[in-house]
Amino acid sequence: MRSLSSTQRNTILTMLDSGHSASSIASSTGLHCKHFTILRSKEHSSLQKSTGGHPSKLSPANVCHAIHLISTQKAENAVQVTKSLTNIINQPLHPNTVHQHLKKTGMKAVVK
Structure with a gap:
């Protein structure tokens, strides 16, 4: 060098x-x-490295709405939440995205 x-x-x-x-x-x-x-x-060892990546498709308000849908039993799983959120945000959304955001908030899958 x-x-x-x-x-x-x-x-x-x-x-x-x-x-x-x-x-x-x-x-x-x-x-x-x-x-x-x-x-x-x-x-400059104190400088943070760039996190990179892309912005999240779900805003914190959308995640809060997803939690509300599940806690009020208007939706049972991530697929049903995805269908309702897709109508709200007008963007294609995958159920895995919703699942990962719900998982970050501490929600877990429950066996019936």
Whole structure:
């Protein structure tokens, strides 16, 4: 790995501080992402890494509504909750998504 000039180093550190992703820094500076991870670990170890991924399809209000549907026995399982939530949010939704969100809130599947 070649050494970085002080201007490159300062540019990378300011971009990291401002929250830019490694790929956006790489495209603007022309350097490899490896440089940024090494600099971040040495100089700014307190900075959080980007969590990545995509935003959740279900908002906290939607999850609360799903819990309400199950607790009031208007729906028995994730498939029925998915059908009612799909009508509300007007987006395709998979029952596994609802199941995972309900699981995060502490709800568990119960055998009849």
